[in-house]
Amino acid sequence: MPVTIDIEPALLRWQAKYNRRLTYDELAEMAEISIAALYRIKSGEMIAPDLRKINQLCKVLECEPGEIIVREQTKQMNDVTQLEVERRDILNEIARKNTPRKRSSV
Helix, strand or coil: CCEEECCHHHHHHHHHHHCCCCCHHHHHHHHCCCHHHHHHHHHCCCCCCCHHHHHHHHHHHCCCHHHHEEECCCCCCCHHHHHHHHHHHHHHHHHHHHCCCCCCCC
């Protein structure tokens, strides 16, 4: 499942708590990351999420990484894929029933 980073709710909570606006430039400076890195994180254009940067953002925004990391649902399976999954399940069940079981000696 695709994963995105959504800092907006945490940023809004921080702004409400401290009753002041925090720009992206200020956030990047406080988190000690580049503004370009912040925009890549925010836009979802990261090649690989840098957990150090995410952790730095969480320290500034006073949140947990799980609060800003969002897992998106993948699209539903089409009919052919669903049939293939069901076929494999049936074949696995048949194979399991046909496998001889060991008898325990008492």
